[in-house]
Amino acid sequence: MRIKLSHSKIRILLGVLLLFIFLKSAKGQQIDSLQNDIQSYFDRALQYQNKNEITLALEALDKAAELAQQKEDIKAWIDSYHKMALLYLKVDNEKSSVFFSDRAKGMLEEVAYPYGDAMQKYLEAIRLFNEGKNYLAIFSLEEARQLNNDRNFFNNILLTEGNIYLKLEKFEDASKNFNSLVINTDLKEKDYLATRAHLGLAKLHYTTENFEQSAIDGEKALKLAVANGFQNEMLEANHQLSQTYERLRKYDQALGSTRNLMLIQDSIFTVEKAKIDAKTADKIQIENMGDEIKRQDERIEDLSESANRSEITAILTSAFLTIISLLAVSLYRNNQIKLKTNDLLQTKNNELQAARDAAVSAMEAKTNFLSTVSHELRTPLYAVTGLTHLLLEENPNDSQKEHLKALKFSGDYLLNFINDILQINKIDAKKLEPLNIEFNLKKVLKEVIDSLQQSAKANKTKIILEYDEEIPGHLMSDPLKLSQVFMNLVGNALKFTKNGEVKVIARLLKKEEEDVTLYFEVADNGIGISKEQQENIFEGFEQGSVQINREYGGTGLGLTIVKSLLGLFDSKIRLESELGEGSSFFFELKLKSKDSVIDDIPFEITERDYNFKGLHLMIVEDNKINQVITKKMLTKKEITSDIASNGTEAIELAKNNEYDAILMDIHMPGISGEEATIEIRKFDKTTPIIALTAISLDDSLESFYAAGCNDVVTKPFKPEVFYQKIGENIFDKKVTNTA
Numbered sequence: 227m228r229i230k231l232s233h234s235k236i237r238i239l240l241g242v243l244l245l246f247i248f249l250k251s252a253k254g255q256q257i258d259s260l261q262n263d264i265q266s267y268f269d270r271a272l273q274y275q276n277k278n279e280i281t282l283a284l285e286a287l288d289k290a291a292e293l294a295q296q297k298e299d300i301k302a303w304i305d306s307y308h309k310m311a312l313l314y315l316k317v318d319n320e321k322s323s324v325f326f327s328d329r330a331k332g333m334l335e336e337v338a339y340p341y342g343d344a345m346q347k348y349l350e351a352i353r354l355f356n357e358g359k360n361y362l363a364i365f366s367l368e369e370a371r372q373l374n375n376d377r378n379f380f381n382n383i384l385l386t387e388g389n390i391y392l393k394l395e396k397f398e399d400a401s402k403n404f405n406s407l408v409i410n411t412d413l414k415e416k417d418y419l420a421t422r423a424h425l426g427l428a429k430l431h432y433t434t435e436n437f438e439q440s441a442i443d444g445e446k447a448l449k450l451a452v453a454n455g456f457q458n459e460m461l462e463a464n465h466q467l468s469q470t471y472e473r474l475r476k477y478d479q480a481l482g483s484t485r486n487l488m489l490i491q492d493s494i495f496t497v498e499k500a501k502i503d504a505k506t507a508d509k510i511q512i513e514n515m516g517d518e519i520k521r522q523d524e525r526i527e528d529l530s531e532s533a534n535r536s537e538i539t540a541i542l543t544s545a546f547l548t549i550i551s552l553l554a555v556s557l558y559r560n561n562q563i564k565l566k567t568n569d570l571l572q573t574k575n576n577e578l579q580a581a582r583d584a585a586v587s588a589m590e591a592k593t594n595f596l597s598t599v600s601h602e603l604r605t606p607l608y609a610v611t612g613l614t615h616l617l618l619e620e621n622p623n624d625s626q627k628e629h630l631k632a633l634k635f636s637g638d639y640l641l642n643f644i645n646d647i648l649q650i651n652k653i654d655a656k657k658l659e660p661l662n663i664e665f666n667l668k669k670v671l672k673e674v675i676d677s678l679q680q681s682a683k684a685n686k687t688k689i690i691l692e693y694d695e696e697i698p699g700h701l702m703s704d705p706l707k708l709s710q711v712f713m714n715l716v717g718n719a720l721k722f723t724k725n726g727e728v729k730v731i732a733r734l735l736k737k738e739e740e741d742v743t744l745y746f747e748v749a750d751n752g753i754g755i756s757k758e759q760q761e762n763i764f765e766g767f768e769q770g771s772v773q774i775n776r777e778y779g780g781t782g783l784g785l786t787i788v789k790s791l792l793g794l795f796d797s798k799i800r801l802e803s804e805l806g807e808g809s810s811f812f813f814e815l816k817l818k819s820k821d822s823v824i825d826d827i828p829f830e831i832t833e834r835d836y837n838f839k840g841l842h843l844m845i846v847e848d849n850k851i852n853q854v855i856t857k858k859m860l861t862k863k864e865i866t867s868d869i870a871s872n873g874t875e876a877i878e879l880a881k882n883n884e885y886d887a888i889l890m891d892i893h894m895p896g897i898s899g900e901e902a903t904i905e906i907r908k909f910d911k912t913t914p915i916i917a918l919t920a921i922s923l924d925d926s927l928e929s930f931y932a933a934g935c936n937d938v939v940t941k942p943f944k945p946e947v948f949y950q951k952i953g954e955n956i957f958d959k960k961v962t963n964t965a
Contacts, residue, residue: 264290264302268309269414275313276418278457283313300337304330308345315352323349344373352386360390375662378414381407384932385419388426392433400430405904406932409911421450421459428466432473440470461490611942612855619862664820665705667744668693671730674712681720688727689716696734698742698819707791714788715748715811723752723808735814742819751808760801764789785811836953838863841886843952845869846876846902847918848894852941856889856918859945873897873905880906885913886956890935892919900933907934914955918943 267290274283287310294302307330314323327349334342351366367383367390388403407423410416424447431440448463450456464487471480614633622630675689682689712730719728731747755763764785788811789799795815803809843860845867847853853869860867868883870876872894880888888906892899903915917935930938936955939948 264293264297264299264306267293268305271309271313272414275316276415277455280313280317284310287313300333301339301342304333304337304339304342305345307333308342308349311349312352315349315356320353320356323353341374341376341379344370344379347373348379348383348386355386355390355393360394363390378412380928381410381412381415381419385422385426388423392426392430395433397430397434400426402900402904402933404430405907406934409907409934417450417454418456418459421447421454421456424450425459425462425466428463428470432466432470437470437473441467441474444470457490461487464490612852612859615945616855616858616862662702662704662818664700664702666699667697667701667708667732668699670705670709671712671732674709674716675730678713678716678720681717682728685720685724687720687723687725689720690727690729692729692731692733694733696737697732697744698737700820701742702818702820703795703815707794711788711791712746712748714785718785719748719750719752719809719811723750726751726808737819740818740820742817744815744817745812746815747810747812749808749810754805754807755801755803755809756805760803763801764799836949836957838865838949838952841865841952841956842884843867844876844879844883844885844888846873846889846894846899847891848872849891852891859948863949873899873902876902877905880910880913887914887916887952890915890917892917892930900929903930903933903935916951916955 267286271283271286271290274280274286287306291303291306291310294300294306307326311323311327311330314320314326327346330342331346334346347366347370351363351370354360354363354366364387367387371380371383384403384407388400388407391397391400391403404423404426407419408427410419410423412419424443428440428443428447431437431443444463444467447459448467451459451463464483468480468483468487471477471483610633614630618627618630671691671693675691678689716728716730727750729747729749731745731749733745734742735745736743785799792799792813792815797813797815799811799813801809801811843865845853845856845860847856847869848871853871857867857869868879868885870879874897876888876890877897879885890899890903897905899917899919903917906913906915911934914936915934917930917938918941919930919938937951939951
């Protein structure tokens with residue numbers, strides 16, 4: 227049966243449809259607006275808090291909590307309560323801080339939110355510190371650090387940790403933390419963190435009776451505090467300077483600091499302001515308590531509706547108890563049998579526990595052994611690869627050139643092997659965690675493909691990128707580890723494919739607000755993998771067969787690394803392959819997108835040729851052979867250099883000379899490269915410092931940057947990478963500073 231609609235009815239239906247679309251769009255815009263407002267209130271509260279404007283900070287956070295509740299954004303709601311708890315701790319209101327912290331804790335039981343869990347641990351650490359339980363506080367801070375790697379959160383942990391170390395008189399550790407914050411690049415609290423760091427250093431030097439340095443840091447803290455309106459920090463700085471100048475017998479300056487202290491106290495701590503702050507704090511807490519009571523009343527009302535069912539429940543309960551009493555004797559007998567069984571199980575559990583402990587100890591021993599061996603091999607390998615490079619550039623005859631190329635190939639192979647072992651070792655030891663930074667996926671994939679084009683040409687194979695342009699241009703994840711995944715997958719495909727093609731596929735599966743699900747695939751038409759070999763292909767040192775290993779080479783660790791790295795992202799690698807037909811490796815990843823960021827920088831980055839002539843560098847290296855090799859590599863580019871054999875010499879040379887850059891070895895006897903960098907940064911904050919290190923299992927790139935290094939090059943390195951890093955950190959930095 228056909229239904230006829232008049233023109234008027236059609237117009238009405240179209241009107242309703244358009245209204246529905248408009249309302250849905252308006253709702254989406256309203257939610258986005260609320261989210262932006264929440265963040266703006268958080269940012270405003272942080273500014274007010276650092277300026278000791280407690281009333282304004284509390285009002286901003288209360289507004290943020292109200293908007294989060296309105297939007298039903300439980301994570302933002304948790305964040306607002308955590309920030310209130312921190313603010314109440316700042317004004318020594320422990321009771322109110324615990325109230326908001328407990329409310330956030332209750333909400334965290336309903337949602338998976340690592341940042342919220344980290345903040346809970348951070349609040350716990352501050353309370354433990356306030357109670358004098360310093361070691362427990364450090365333990366809680368470490369737990370918080372493991373749960374989240376947000377830059378601002380990490381810097382605040384460093385600051386709190388530094389204050390705890392100062393209290394424990396661990397001055398070296400405290401100094402390291404404070405110095406790393408003096409030159410911090412925090413996007414939210416750069417000046418505030420630097421001010422607190424200078425105050426920490428001023429107190430540290432005062433305690434260790436280095437009064438001159440204490441005065442320097444105190445004045446720097448005061449200057450930053452005055453420039454930014456940090457009232458509490460102005461107070462602390464003047465108080466510290468007053469004490470310090472008195473110990474230096476500079477009584478006029480001590481008197482000036484005391485007068486400033488009294489003036490600031492009078493302006494900040496007025497009775498009227500204290501009343502307003504207290505009134506606002508009490509009002510906000512009472513309102514929140516009222517909301518909580520209201521929610522509990524609603525819950526009780528819901529429960530009361532089931533009261534009529536209680537009589538039936540009582541009758542059923544009576545019958546049930548009768549049955550239970552009849553079964554009691556039987557259960558008692560069964561319980562006696564269970565007790566005997568439990569004793570036997572306990573014995574077996576103890577045996578299993580002992581066996582597990584032995585296995586864990588063996589695994590730790592293996593991990594430490596492999597880490598030590600792989601690290602120690604890098605130093606002689608640096609000599610092998612470096613000397614080979616130098617000899618190849620000295621116009622050897624044809625027969626020598628063949629031998630040198632073979633030596634270079636062997637050195638590169640051994641280096642890749644060592645890197646693979648160290649990578650697996652770090653993952654097994656749980657010392658590798660994914661970052662969460664902004665990146666462009668298409669740029670990452672193109673860079674991987676470009677770096678492997680030489681291998682593709684050697685096998686007469688094409689690499690094809692099929693990229694879904696619907697994928698957001700700005701994603702949040704760990705681009706370095708994703709590059710390693712694709713380097714291994716594409717490199718593996720090229721190794722087993724000749725006169726063919728390798729496809730790299732990236733597709734958008736789903737996008738809901740900022741949550742993005744992507745599909746990746748690396749497919750080839752190479753030799754393929756049999757069904758039997760597929761079962762073990764992701765295990766370490768597996769390549770299918772001995773014949774394949776001999777013909778194609780390699781360690782068989784590439785796919786193991788891929789599997790382990792994807793495990794860090796809660797993803798699994800899958801495989802489809804037919805012998806003689808080719809192979810396809812595919813997986814899915816869940817990421818966050820940053821749609822609001824405008825991509826105004828093209829991602830095609832061209833390599834630059836730098837003119838190094840006339841540069842003067844310092845080489846900090848304790849190994850004599852490495853000194854000679856590095857100096858010769860610099861001389862090839864007409865770069866002059868001085869050599870420091872240890873950290874102490876490096877500090878003295880940096881004080882008495884000007885260098886265009888410093889090449890800093892990290893592992894040295896006596897003062898390490900990190901410690902030397904921290905000392906140099908006290909009087910020289912501009913000279914680029916590039917860490918040259920054979921990274922071991924316990925090394926952290928984060929700690930190198932925190933110490934003041936501008937970049938890191940791992941030894942042994944490729945010469946082109948070495949020169950590129952020098953050029954980037956000297957010339958590109960100058961261009962940036964000029965601009």
